[in-house]
Amino acid sequence: MPNTHDVLFRTLADPTRRALFERLCREGEKTVGALTARAGVSQPAVSKHLGVLKQAGLVRDRHEGRQTHYSAQVGALAPLIDWTSQMTGFWQNRFDDLENLLKRMDQ
Amino acid sequence: MSNTAAATELRSVVVEREIPHPPEKIWRALTQPHLIQEWLMKNDFMPVVGHDFKLSADWGAVDCRVTAVEPNRTLAYTWGAYGLESVVTWTLTPTSTGTHLRMEQAGFRPDQQQAYGGAKAGWPRFFASLEQILARLE
Numbered sequence: 510m511p512n513t514h515d516v517l518f519r520t521l522a523d524p525t526r527r528a529l530f531e532r533l534c535r536e537g538e539k540t541v542g543a544l545t546a547r548a549g550v551s552q553p554a555v556s557k558h559l560g561v562l563k564q565a566g567l568v569r570d571r572h573e574g575r576q577t578h579y580s581a582q583v584g585a586l587a588p589l590i591d592w593t594s595q596m597t598g599f600w601q602n603r604f605d606d607l608e609n610l611l612k613r614m615d616q
Numbered sequence: 617m618s619n620t621a622a623a624t625e626l627r628s629v630v631v632e633r634e635i636p637h638p639p640e641k642i643w644r645a646l647t648q649p650h651l652i653q654e655w656l657m658k659n660d661f662m663p664v665v666g667h668d669f670k671l672s673a674d675w676g677a678v679d680c681r682v683t684a685v686e687p688n689r690t691l692a693y694t695w696g697a698y699g700l701e702s703v704v705t706w707t708l709t710p711t712s713t714g715t716h717l718r719m720e721q722a723g724f725r726p727d728q729q730q731a732y733g734g735a736k737a738g739w740p741r742f743f744a745s746l747e748q749i750l751a752r753l754e
Contacts, residue, residue: 593627593628593629596629596721597629597631600629600631600719600721601631603655603656604631604633604717604719606654606655606656607642607645607655607656608633608635609655610645610651610654610655611635611637611641611642611645614641614644614645614651
């Protein structure tokens with residue numbers, strides 16, 4: 510689904526947003542406050558980025574008291590890292606080029 | 617990783633075709649650098665088990681090592697690129713009209729590999745390649 514790819518690429522194209530997602534992947538669930546402490550941007554900005562990540566399915570939020578905890582949804586990246594579908598297309602094209610070469614080669 | 621759980625998590629891509637040329641001719645196209653370049657990529661390939669070589673294209677390079685050479689029958693090499701560690705195996709079977717050519721690429725999914733190699737090794741590589749993809753889109 511190319512549309513899914515577009516959303517994922519657009520969402521992760523922003524370096525600050527990507528850094529937030531990467532941190533959640535590496536360090537596990539975090540509150541907005543904990544993420545802001547090392548993000549280099551304001552808390553409202555972090556919240557906005559998290560909202561975009563959530564819409565793309567890349568993070569999930571969990572409310573606990575007055576705190577909101579965010580965690581990465583690594584499965585959302587599956588369309589980007591399904592190497593088998595990408596490589597199938599790659600090899601089909603290489604086979605075409607190989608056949609063309611064989612036609613040009615001497616016995 | 618010799619346990620069965622790891623083995624079942626392998627994934628593979630198979631492409632096969634009936635080709636109206638003899639195995640000997642296809643073998644040349646698969647193993648001679650100037651011919652490999654015409655259908656695959658620039659390379660410093662040698663049909664010697666243990667030989668390390670690179671396949672290079674404008675989008676990057678693939679690190680390979682020859683793991684099996686049986687002239688006119690089987691050729692295998694490792695294929696490492698963008699965090700994907702896999703093995704490409706070519707099998708040539710003579711037929712009455714030419715050759716049945718089969719290519720199988722087997723490897724772990726990047727997310728599984730990350731579990732094996734550790735999150736620290738896996739994620740930065742994935743994001744680095746993502747940045748390269750994004751840079752090309754602009």
